[in-house]
Amino acid sequence: MSMLTPPGMGGKKFRVTGRRYPRMRRRRHRGRIVLALVASVTVLGLLGYGTVQLVDVFSSGGEGGGAPRTQAGARAANERDCTTPTRDGGQEPPRLPAPRSITVNVYNATQRTGLAQETADALEERGFTIGDVDNAPEDLDGRVEAPGLLLGSAAAREAGALSVLGAQLEGAQTRERGNGEDPGPEVVDLVIGEDFSGLAAAREAERRLAALAGADASPGTC
Incomplete structure (x- = not known):
């Protein structure tokens, strides 16, 4: 029996005729995968570009894409605006003497021991030059x-030495020396009285000095 004769066909012989044979079609799955990948990358790129544009618009504060202003930069600008000396009638603010140029004699007129030295040490920490302590x-x-x-x-008053020292003590009285007593415009006496409870807070003293110089240093008043 021939190998081309299927079993059960009674020994009949068959012959393959014709010149056409079935051909296998190529699979196109690989091309579809490549197209899908390209499309995915394109979509992701467009989404990323759109996200960057949105972030840039919101971070610029709606100012036409300008550079965003940081909080630190805003605070620095506000501080410069707040500490700019103002002018009154076109006159320049008074130039106050620096604490280091003022010599302060501290005297204790109370019965509390050590009060003069304690106050002198505090004034020295704030930059004043200390003279007599007694x-x-x-x-x-x-x-x-x-x-x-x-x-x-009178020269100390005109020079501003009394005002600079007075900014350090709430409720202090001021008096000019008698005739013939003029140690110079840089020497001031502080006599501690009965109602003394300490110097003004350093921050408050700085605010008063700024006000004397014509600058409004209080927060939130720009």
């Missing part, structure tokens, strides 16, 4: 009811 003279001992009494010459 009990108050007899004519002032126990006779100053206010927190303090500032004594200086």
